[in-house]
Amino acid sequence: MRIKCPLCGDRDQREFTYMGHETYLDRPADEGWSPAWDTYLHLRDNPAGVTRDLWYHGAGCTSWLLVERDTTTHDILRVDLARDAKRGRG
Amino acid sequence: MRIEGKGRIDAAEQIRFSFDGQRYTGFKGDTLASALLANGVRLMGRSFKYHRPRGVLTAGAEEPNALMEVGRGAAKVPNVRATVQEVYAGLEAHSQNRMGPLAYDLLSVNDLFPNFLSAGFYYKTFMWPRAFWERLYEPVIRRAAGLGALSGRHNPDHYEKAFAHCDILVIGSGPTGLMAALTAALGGADVILAEETNEFGGRLLSEDEEIDGQPGADWVGGILAALRETGRVRLMSRTTVTGAYDQGTYGALERVGLHVNGPAELPKECFWRIHARQAVLAAGALERPLAFPMNDRPGIMMASAVRSYLHRYGVVAGRKVTLFATNDDAHRTAVDLMACGIDVAGVVDSRPDAKALGDYPLYAGGEVIGTKGRKALSEITIRHNGAEQKIATDCLGMSGGWNPTLHMTCHMNGRPVWNEEITGFVPAPDAVPGLTPAGACQGTYSTAGCLAEGVEAAKRALTALGGKLPEMEIPQASDAVGGSKPLWLVKGKGRAWLDFANDVTSKDIKLAAQEAFTSVEHMKRYTTQGMAPDQGKNSNIGALAILADATGRAIPETGTTTYRPPYVPVSIAAIGAGAQGQGFAPERFTTSHDASVDRGAPMVPAGLWYRPSYFPRPGETTWRQACDREVTMTRNAVGVCDVSTLGKIDIQGPDAAAFLDFVYTNMFSTLKVGKVRYGLMLREDGHVMDDGTTARLGESHYVMTTTTAAAGEVMKHLDFVQQCHRPDLNVRFISVTEQWAQFSVVGPKSRELLNGLLDAPIDNESFPYMGCGDVSVMGVQGRLFRISFSGEHAYEIAVPARYGDALYRQLVTQAETLGGGAYGMEALNVMRIEKGFITHSEIDGRVTCFDIGMDRMVSAKKMCVGKPAAQREGLKGKHRQQLIGLKPVGAVKELTAGAHLFETDAAPTRVNDLGYVTSVAFSPTLGHFIGLGFLQDGPNRVGDVVKLVDHLRGVETRVEICSPVFIDPEGERLRG
Amino acid sequence: MVRLIAKSPSEGILPFEVNGLTLVELDVGPITSVAPFDGQAVAASDRLRALAGMELPKPNRSSGREGARAVWSGAGQAMVLGVAVDAAMRQHAALTDQSDAWAVFRLEGQGVEDVLARLTPLDLNPGVFKRGHVARSLLGHMSALFLRVSGEAFEIMVFRSMARTAVHEIEVAMKAVAARKALA
Numbered sequence A: 001m002r003i004k005c006p007l008c009g010d011r012d013q014r015e016f017t018y019m020g021h022e023t024y025l026d027r028p029a030d031e032g033w034s035p036a037w038d039t040y041l042h043l044r045d046n047p048a049g050v051t052r053d054l055w056y057h058g059a060g061c062t063s064w065l066l067v068e069r070d071t072t073t074h075d076i077l078r079v080d081l082a083r084d085a086k087r088g089r090g
Numbered sequence B: 001m002r003i004e005g006k007g008r009i010d011a012a013e014q015i016r017f018s019f020d021g022q023r024y025t026g027f028k029g030d031t032l033a034s035a036l037l038a039n040g041v042r043l044m045g046r047s048f049k050y051h052r053p054r055g056v057l058t059a060g061a062e063e064p065n066a067l068m069e070v071g072r073g074a075a076k077v078p079n080v081r082a083t084v085q086e087v088y089a090g091l092e093a094h095s096q097n098r099m100g101p102l103a104y105d106l107l108s109v110n111d112l113f114p115n116f117l118s119a120g121f122y123y124k125t126f127m128w129p130r131a132f133w134e135r136l137y138e139p140v141i142r143r144a145a146g147l148g149a150l151s152g153r154h155n156p157d158h159y160e161k162a163f164a165h166c167d168i169l170v171i172g173s174g175p176t177g178l179m180a181a182l183t184a185a186l187g188g189a190d191v192i193l194a195e196e197t198n199e200f201g202g203r204l205l206s207e208d209e210e211i212d213g214q215p216g217a218d219w220v221g222g223i224l225a226a227l228r229e230t231g232r233v234r235l236m237s238r239t240t241v242t243g244a245y246d247q248g249t250y251g252a253l254e255r256v257g258l259h260v261n262g263p264a265e266l267p268k269e270c271f272w273r274i275h276a277r278q279a280v281l282a283a284g285a286l287e288r289p290l291a292f293p294m295n296d297r298p299g300i301m302m303a304s305a306v307r308s309y310l311h312r313y314g315v316v317a318g319r320k321v322t323l324f325a326t327n328d329d330a331h332r333t334a335v336d337l338m339a340c341g342i343d344v345a346g347v348v349d350s351r352p353d354a355k356a357l358g359d360y361p362l363y364a365g366g367e368v369i370g371t372k373g374r375k376a377l378s379e380i381t382i383r384h385n386g387a388e389q390k391i392a393t394d395c396l397g398m399s400g401g402w403n404p405t406l407h408m409t410c411h412m413n414g415r416p417v418w419n420e421e422i423t424g425f426v427p428a429p430d431a432v433p434g435l436t437p438a439g440a441c442q443g444t445y446s447t448a449g450c451l452a453e454g455v456e457a458a459k460r461a462l463t464a465l466g467g468k469l470p471e472m473e474i475p476q477a478s479d480a481v482g483g484s485k486p487l488w489l490v491k492g493k494g495r496a497w498l499d500f501a502n503d504v505t506s507k508d509i510k511l512a513a514q515e516a517f518t519s520v521e522h523m524k525r526y527t528t529q530g531m532a533p534d535q536g537k538n539s540n541i542g543a544l545a546i547l548a549d550a551t552g553r554a555i556p557e558t559g560t561t562t563y564r565p566p567y568v569p570v571s572i573a574a575i576g577a578g579a580q581g582q583g584f585a586p587e588r589f590t591t592s593h594d595a596s597v598d599r600g601a602p603m604v605p606a607g608l609w610y611r612p613s614y615f616p617r618p619g620e621t622t623w624r625q626a627c628d629r630e631v632t633m634t635r636n637a638v639g640v641c642d643v644s645t646l647g648k649i650d651i652q653g654p655d656a657a658a659f660l661d662f663v664y665t666n667m668f669s670t671l672k673v674g675k676v677r678y679g680l681m682l683r684e685d686g687h688v689m690d691d692g693t694t695a696r697l698g699e700s701h702y703v704m705t706t707t708t709a710a711a712g713e714v715m716k717h718l719d720f721v722q723q724c725h726r727p728d729l730n731v732r733f734i735s736v737t738e739q740w741a742q743f744s745v746v747g748p749k750s751r752e753l754l755n756g757l758l759d760a761p762i763d764n765e766s767f768p769y770m771g772c773g774d775v776s777v778m779g780v781q782g783r784l785f786r787i788s789f790s791g792e793h794a795y796e797i798a799v800p801a802r803y804g805d806a807l808y809r810q811l812v813t814q815a816e817t818l819g820g821g822a823y824g825m826e827a828l829n830v831m832r833i834e835k836g837f838i839t840h841s842e843i844d845g846r847v848t849c850f851d852i853g854m855d856r857m858v859s860a861k862k863m864c865v866g867k868p869a870a871q872r873e874g875l876k877g878k879h880r881q882q883l884i885g886l887k888p889v890g891a892v893k894e895l896t897a898g899a900h901l902f903e904t905d906a907a908p909t910r911v912n913d914l915g916y917v918t919s920v921a922f923s924p925t926l927g928h929f930i931g932l933g934f935l936q937d938g939p940n941r942v943g944d945v946v947k948l949v950d951h952l953r954g955v956e957t958r959v960e961i962c963s964p965v966f967i968d969p970e971g972e973r974l975r976g
Numbered sequence C: 001m002v003r004l005i006a007k008s009p010s011e012g013i014l015p016f017e018v019n020g021l022t023l024v025e026l027d028v029g030p031i032t033s034v035a036p037f038d039g040q041a042v043a044a045s046d047r048l049r050a051l052a053g054m055e056l057p058k059p060n061r062s063s064g065r066e067g068a069r070a071v072w073s074g075a076g077q078a079m080v081l082g083v084a085v086d087a088a089m090r091q092h093a094a095l096t097d098q099s100d101a102w103a104v105f106r107l108e109g110q111g112v113e114d115v116l117a118r119l120t121p122l123d124l125n126p127g128v129f130k131r132g133h134v135a136r137s138l139l140g141h142m143s144a145l146f147l148r149v150s151g152e153a154f155e156i157m158v159f160r161s162m163a164r165t166a167v168h169e170i171e172v173a174m175k176a177v178a179a180r181k182a183l184a
Helices: A035-042 A082-089 B032-038 B106-112 B121-125 B132-144 B175-186 B216-230 B303-313 B329-339 B447-465 B506-514 B520-527 B540-550 B593-598 B623-636 B656-663 B711-725 B750-755 B801-817 B825-835 C041-052 C087-091 C112-117 C160-183
Strands: A002-005 A009-012 A017-021 A050-056 A064-070 A076-081 B010-019 B022-028 B067-070 B077-081 B092-095 B160-171 B191-194 B233-236 B239-245 B249-255 B269-281 B285-287 B300-302 B320-325 B343-349 B362-364 B367-372 B379-384 B387-392 B395-399 B402-404 B417-419 B424-426 B435-437 B497-499 B603-606 B609-612 B639-642 B647-652 B676-682 B688-698 B701-706 B732-735 B740-746 B772-777 B780-785 B794-800 B881-888 B900-902 B915-923 B928-936 B945-950 B955-962 C016-018 C021-025 C031-036 C062-065 C068-074 C077-081 C093-097 C102-108 C134-139 C142-150 C153-159
Touching (some): A002 A064, A050 B711, A064 A082, B160 B175, B160 B447, B175 B269, B191 B239, B216 B233, B303 B320, B303 B329, B303 B395, B329 B343, B343 B387, B435 B447, B506 B520, B593 B603, B593 B801, B639 B801, B639 B825, B647 B711, B647 C093, B656 B701, B656 B711, B688 B711, B688 B772, B701 B711, B711 B732, B732 C031, B750 B794, B772 B794, B794 B801, C021 C160, C041 C087, C068 C134, C102 C112, C102 C160, C134 C160, C142 C160, C153 C160
Parallel strands (some): B010 B092, B160 B191, B191 B233, B269 B435, B320 B395
Antiparallel strands (some): A017 A050, A064 A076, B067 B092, B239 B249, B379 B387, B639 B740, B647 B701, B740 B794, C031 C093, C062 C068, C102 C153, C134 C142, C142 C153
């Protein structure tokens, strides 16, 4: 598997580690424990098809990446810097 | 028998090798199989289950029978295919899977009871009595089962892995592959051409066939020259592409040094990860064996293999050859052999309308229905025109047509499609993104067709890459396709083998169907067909055709099993290359490493780092003696320890303070410049992630320390928090772990020691407890932190790493003059347990701030990572197991880490478990063992006595619950 | 008074040569990581040009020349090698002394890419990875920085503590490549 890092270019999978679904970008604002937090930490879909998840280019530029891929074909459709994606969603 | 003037071997270079202790001679270019055949050796192995005598079946990587052990001693390799292994001077090969000599295998008695050993035999037989399984059945089966054996010793051979990158990977170098590679290179692409054998050319080297009016092999030579001329083609021979993976990644196994007696540095094999933007699969086809009674004797082989041995190695496998075929290809064998003066006793062709290509007896519409010969073939029985007839023969070439080598197209979930025209499976369209199958591997069997498809496939790849398309002329070649008519099973008396390696016969398949294992996947697992080293390359199609017949379905309806990587067996040594010995993981050395070794310290791993365990002195015979002395020495005078392995992260920026407030539970924005604070970090799920001290070096400049173990994780976490949660914060950080050599100087004389080395002395005012700042040490700019992991008056002094060795030696020498010295990890651990400081033994990922008594460190004034989740009901309260200290009060005075805690009158079972012990030490300061652990509602049970049980080590004693801080609870020593 | 004596990361184990390929340790002088603060990348680059005549490099590139070089080293970060970065730059970027954190090697000789192909998943083909190109990637299991300084030479940076492992792994690869060449 290879991922095209927006900064480093096309790289082998061994440079990356996986974290999980893009949900992790949307940290709830609630100060205390709440259903939103429960969802944030624990509830995930398991889609057959397009999904977006976070990968760490730890052996490269140390950017966190938002990777859009298809779980059925393994196609990687799009890769963005997570910091840009986060800024985009506020 | 060798035919003079035939073959591509170098007759000038004789090579001596041995097989089962017998010495033989071959030539450069021979495989083990061809050299043995040339020497008249036909018995090359024993079958897996019945231990039947077996000879070589094929001339390629698909060989199921001629599996051997090659090499000797620790470097012995089992299950080597004699058809792949090239001979070299001194090669030692041994037959395998036998008890006693190959010719008189004692386990061949199994062959007398085939009805007992049918499919599912083991499942059905060795069920009861249950107790017999471990004591009797398994040891006996293990003794008899399996093919070759490993030496059981560390393999000293060198293997390697490597990476390659190209625009277009061409897999296979027959007519298709060569034309694809040439087209691709002329189109401007960087090409890798991978060929499994030692020579490029594929079947063109095994046939008597012309291209553009030249002998095939000569044409190959011309194309290779043209490929080299482009300067764009990397030619990789002895390289089998083994798997297709995501985004154009391919695995390939190169046999680098298996064909020579090379130096130790020469890798035996190299496992390549090839990244190709496009690929052309030109893997060809494998000939289909025929299932007829007793079709497994040595001397019966594939007709194409007979031609390979003749044309490539100049070897004929018999003196009186017969053929059994369903197509025209096999007839070429007869013609080629007769041209060399070999007697062809007959060609039996199941097609009634078959035509002879030469002057040999043809039995059109005939079938072979039996064979004879105990250790090698001597006679066949045929049925022709309703009559039976015996023919004396020592070699029978068989051909049931061809199966496309489409394995790679299944590696990403592609399912082959049945093609009625060629009565075979062909690759599903676009089964692997970027991979274009061409030629025989997709059912195009004529040479002319292959040449054209090679060009076409390369053009498709070039188009995908956006490259220019070169003008290509397709060479002239034969358009014969073989005209095979399927013949799945010849009825008759005796077993008909399908999977030679695993001893699966047509009867086993029928039995599976009868017992309701009618799905092709179930049949495979029930019979083990296709599960031998050849992975069904020879047997799959035949087996499922028989299954289809037995279940009354058509073949496409029955379906096929698919193929997973690797295409051929790959040694673990090759896949794991580079990970032997030192290569397993990087070794990280501190700057004081040599100095510690000089002082006799045993170095122990701490993650990737190596740290001194203790520093033995004359007269000390155990580690405990050294450790106790180091603790006492440090607490009474001064000790020195390298703490550079702790993670150090430099944090700068206008929002550095806000960032730290967000990642730590406690406040860092309120920390004064020149001060250090202990910090606790949570995961977002509310559990403790790591702890450490962070110093404020300037208004917007901090340096954080992490534990040695979690340094990498914390860095990743900080990156995550900054990029994914708080890109709004203007902060930058970078690891400085490697930049600074940092040493702790501990004990009542620590300041005295430092003042002997610092250019400007310090006192309690300039450096109070938890103070920090720049210092000059012997002319070098460094940093000093007054922090303690022992409970003593202590400092950590940091200098640029180049000075680490020199400073450490100075510190230890000076400490010794003050009655102190170096201490190691053991003493460090004892002192932190005495003081009740936690490490990852305590914060093991499952504990909360509440559990370690640091609930109040979660600031109410701000948000931080993990704060909401830490407030969950279940993570607080009396039911939690909380940090406590332990001291022995029972008969057994030694405590053990990992032991569990129970009420004194409770049975030591899981349901009564109240907690566990995380760290123990003998405290020389207190004169007895002490421990840290977690106990339900622990802090409220101080003074109580509980039972400690270590089930694994068989320890049981009573312990008293106490505060986890065993010495100086008021912290007076720290501030002194 | 005794002075503290400096030791290089690979003291005593380099240089060596295998079949025409050489591995030497480089003393590149001071190394400073420069990470411009938000919105300060241009100002930081201008400052560096005024100071040392080179810009902050774009991703996967370097600027300057031997003796005074800036090497991209990760998202929003570069290493300045060979020149001391002045304090005036602090208002634009986080500056961190990394002079002792890295072991810097120069691997040189014909077929240098063949050696590196055993060690890193990077595509270092000369047509793809040209002079001045830079990549952060892996050398074996180690984080590393690769810089092509000529047609046949690379500078490789690894963390100081792993210098011995890096040298060992490069040596094994050099010997394996040499043994292959001897075979052909």
